[in-house]
Amino acid sequence: MFENLTDRLNQALRRVRGQSHLTEKNIQEALREVRLAFLEADVHVGAVKEFIARVRERALGQEVLASLEPGQHAIKVVYEELTRMLGGDALLDPIPAGGLIVTMLCGLQGSGKTTACAKLALKMKNEGRRPLLVAADVYRPAAVEQLKVLGEKVDVPVFSQPQGARPEQIVERAMAFARAEGRDLLILDTAGRLHIDERMMDELVRIRKLASPQRIFLVIDSMVGQDAVRQAEHFNSRLDVSGVILSKLDGDARGGVALSVRHAIGKPIVFASVGEKPADFEAFHPDRMAGRILGMGDVLTLIEKAQAAVDREEALKMQQKLFDQSFTLDDWLSQMQQVKKMGGLSAILKLLPGLGGNLPTDKLPDEREMVRMEAIINSMTKRERSEPHIVQGSRRKRIAAGSGANVSDVDRVIKEFGEMKRMIKAMTAPARERLVKKLRTHDKKALAAMARKGKQQPTSKAMRKMGRMGGLPGFDPRALGQAPESPEAGGADMMEKLREMLKKKN
């Protein structure tokens, strides 16, 4: 999503990386490029000015002079200011526990409100809430229909009223209905409107007064340019919004809106919609996003994705299998499916440190290949999957016919499975322990070294192989994230360190 910006920023920062002295001149040049990068990414002119001024001041000030590696330090300054710009310390007020929580979504026509409502409902449902969607957009043709269909898709009830009811009436009735039905979260879909349409704005203000929502989210399309700031200012001045939901972040290589909102209204971006499926909806973390923009990866999001996709028990079992070499084709298949659940290999690779913005798309493994492999494995019997060496002659032919593949494809899958098993063997405990030890002692330095290593782009061959392996051989983010049962692996410890470091913003 931020690929363009990432490229341009890295280009600019290369000027200062490794510099032993920061001068007015080399900072100036880098900052000019940063300015261009931001403006091309649709960051608001005012926000760019503020950012440049702050970075210049900090990069030339005492802070940097006192540090040993001014170049590195300047990058840290950029990272911190980027985090700030993305909303950093702007937080949502906590909601008091108990009672009905009312959340209201507003925004321009076409900003993606209705879709965001459904996605938010799904997310909240998965977090244990009992949401009720309310169709309060009575103007747009078929808006109510759309919400109903979406509600059905995410399996959340939708409250609507026959045509002719006013939005205020709908909201009032919905609140009574929610209380009676034991719902604890109301999500109001309001009509899209132009921010300069005062009469429609008045309606929103009336709904706000009536429902006293604890949360008012403004939905902004991430493809909006400089107008985003005007939208945000206007809605905020009338409604005092709690935060912003960015929609369509998957389509935009720029993301200027994300970098302008905080400057405009001082409110955080809370969620981002990153795909067409209802589950493509993420909490927005400024520090992680800043890391992603600078190509530093986003391991925390990766772990969360893994946690959502992978069953804990399963993961531990898998870890055991990896270590005692009893890993079968069946396990491989389920790993592939987990990778898919996490958004596919390309999504995962983007979150890894050092790969972020530099992912060569042409070198990405072909995800269709994975589908083909799945078909092949699915055509095997249970015994064949656990003892692949028995796949010969007629078995091979049968599998090929059953999966619509060639005999040679079947051979290849089995051969690659064997290769992978060997690789897993090579990656046994001692290697892992060494890595963890290194991290314990040198933490920051080691991490930086890792990031530098990551910069060296994997060869296309290696990456394609990784793809065929159904993901990252022996890589089990779940196990990395939490493996308290096997402290010798040290995964949890390492992640704690990473987490801490990110929290402290380095």
Next chain:
Amino acid sequence: MLFWKKKKDDEPEAASQPEVEAARPLEEPAPPRKGLLAKLRERLAQTHASLWDRAAALFRGGLKLDDESLEQLEEILLAADVGMMTTQHLVAGLRERARRFRDKDVPADWAMNTLKELILDELQHETSAPALAENPPTIVLVVGVNGVGKTTAIGKLAARYVREGMTVLLIAGDTFRAAAAEQLAIWAERAGCEIHSAQEGADPASVVYDGLAHARRLGAHMVIIDTAGRLHTKTHLMAELSKIRRVIERDSPGAPHETLLVQDASTGQTGLVQARVFTEATQVTGVVLTKLDGTAKGGVTIAIRRELGLPVKWMGVGEKLDDLELFDPEAFAAAIFNSP
């Protein structure tokens, strides 16, 4: 939109039930039509810090074209989403023409008018009239990303052609978004035209194929095809669009006579990428610029025209059925600067 709403405010009934009003716009007496320029100006007057005001303040008492003032000038254009490349091009043009002033300060009026002229130079081209087929039906394919107002623009286009006495058929090629066909059906009813639709989830190319047959049975003069909004980054969805286009080409040689990319005026620099990718997939012939009644200026249009040669053909300036106008470069450029 605003002046129409103001009229409504005089009628308390209408104020409390705008949805009923919106559902029957054709039965209303048409409000006295204002010029497009007037409409736009009225709307743009709402932005507190208009470009023109800012520029006027900058230029007061003449302007020294040094780096600093040029940078400020750049920012004015950038704030209208004109984009870095085009902005630099325009500012360079201004600097070039300002040479005749030598070292003297440049008069404010002259500078503003020159910038406007430079923008007009970029926009005024001969190809912006909407195409009509020699032998009806004229087939228009409408594409764009999500939420730009495709369906609404189609409804307005249909109404316009119906007013001109044409038999119009809309084809609901958006089988993806929930309730998209319903939304189009409502517009068809408002516009007074026919609609061809299939079930949600149907293959859009086959819906279009059947729709074209329907158009022949109907003897339609104008066929407007709606497609699902899609982000230009989704390769498979762009491929689907190419397929729809191929189906149309095979069915009616020479068609589609027009492929319109609908773009929201608030779109930033992604707009240029959008235009490029959609053109690659479906050979876009023109842009429909929507939601110009907001505060956004649609400045990226200049870049699209400049780099891809795509003209804006229509502009949406309100929510009502007849709030779609032929693109008027003069009015557009004037609106960018909100000139008095």
